[in-house]
Amino acid sequence: MEDGVVLEVSSLKKRYGTHYALKGIDFRFTEGVYGLLGPNGAGKSTLMNLITDNLTAEEGSISFCGTPIGTLGEAYLKEIGYMPQQQNLYRNFTGTRFLYYMAALKGLEKREAARQITELLKMVNLTEAADQKIGTYSGGMKQRILIAQALLGNPRIVVMDEPTAGLDPKERIRIRNIISQASFQKIIIVATHVVSDIEFISKEILLLKKGEIVEHGAPEELLHLVDGKLYEVETDLAGLSRLEQSYQIVNVSKSYDTVTVRLLCEKPPEGYVLSVPKANLEDVYLYRFCEEEK
Ligand SMILES: Nc1ncnc2c1ncn2[C@@H]1O[C@H](COP(=O)(O)OP(=O)(O)O)[C@@H](O)[C@H]1O
Numbered sequence: 565m566e567d568g569v570v571l572e573v574s575s576l577k578k579r580y581g582t583h584y585a586l587k588g589i590d591f592r593f594t595e596g597v598y599g600l601l602g603p604n605g606a607g608k609s610t611l612m613n614l615i616t617d618n619l620t621a622e623e624g625s626i627s628f629c630g631t632p633i634g635t636l637g638e639a640y641l642k643e644i645g646y647m648p649q650q651q652n653l654y655r656n657f658t659g660t661r662f663l664y665y666m667a668a669l670k671g672l673e674k675r676e677a678a679r680q681i682t683e684l685l686k687m688v689n690l691t692e693a694a695d696q697k698i699g700t701y702s703g704g705m706k707q708r709i710l711i712a713q714a715l716l717g718n719p720r721i722v723v724m725d726e727p728t729a730g731l732d733p734k735e736r737i738r739i740r741n742i743i744s745q746a747s748f749q750k751i752i753i754v755a756t757h758v759v760s761d762i763e764f765i766s767k768e769i770l771l772l773k774k775g776e777i778v779e780h781g782a783p784e785e786l787l788h789l790v791d792g793k794l795y796e797v798e799t800d801l802a803g804l805s806r807l808e809q810s811y812q813i814v815n816v817s818k819s820y821d822t823v824t825v826r827l828l829c830e831k832p833p834e835g836y837v838l839s840v841p842k843a844n845l846e847d848v849y850l851y852r853f854c855e856e857e858k
């Protein structure tokens with residue numbers, strides 16, 4: 565028996581009608597933060613719903629520390645913290661009441677619930693707003709109370725579906741820091757289509773495309789996918805429109821009469837002043853998800 569927490573999915577398939585939303589997912593999660601990155605419709609929520617046992621797979625299996633989750637039943641559900649994608653729940657509850665309610669659903673004893681709630685409110689920086697109704701919270705505060713709820717009962721698997729949807733940059737950073745802080749001795753899986761949410765906090769990133777994991781690895785490993793494919797070209801506006809015809813442009817910056825074009829290609833354009841910039845995960849994302857377009 566291996567030490568620590570292990571969640572393993574094998575040949576996992578899920579279909580809605582005749583459409584396969586997941587086409588056979590194999591992955592082994594261990595302690596740490598995982599970023600599940602992919603565009604809308606990639607299958608992120610479906611995978612999270614299978615892991616949290618809200619949906620049942622057509623084929624394949626999920627096991628927790630070596631035992632199939634079906635066999636574990638309730639014991640598995642106690643190990644799961646889930647932050648769903650929609651956030652307009654419990655508007656008339658105060659933050660505190662909502663957390664006590666969730667703690668009761670999770671079967672926590674009152675004293676233990678009180679201890680954890682005080683601690684979690686502090687962690688998500690909502691101690692002062694705890695007695696206000698959730699309906700009065702900002703988007704960021706709502707997301708933070710949902711994170712606190714997911715961490716109640718100290719589950720070893722925490723699944724967060726688009727935790728920063730609709731938030732401003734300052735709140736995104738806050739959420740990122742909370743996730744990072746919570747990851748000790750847990751598997752945290754964060755689904756997002758926003759690269760910056762997970763680029764610097766993930767142990768590993770899974771790129772999910774049309775129901776399949778098309779790449780996975782540590783963020784720095786994934787950057788190598790664009791080795792020899794990423795260039796910066798100095799040109800003018802006429803040059804930019806020529807480049808746009810045949811290359812995948814990832815960024816354009818202008819200063820005076822110079823236009824700097826960051827682009828992805830198999831073969832660099834000829835007749836331009838080229839340089840090789842340092843890659844970031846956004847480049848990898850665009851490379852892996854927009855490659856058919858050119
Ligand atoms: N309840 C459902 N009924 C039918 N199709 C669904 C349902 N949920 C998701 N799908 C389809 O499955 C695919 C994956 O969806 P989803 O898991 O929600 O992706 P993501 O969370 O990455 O946006 C999409 O094509 C979506 O339209």
Ligand SMILES: [Mg+2]
Pocket residue numbers: 608609610649725
């Ligand atoms: Mg989704």
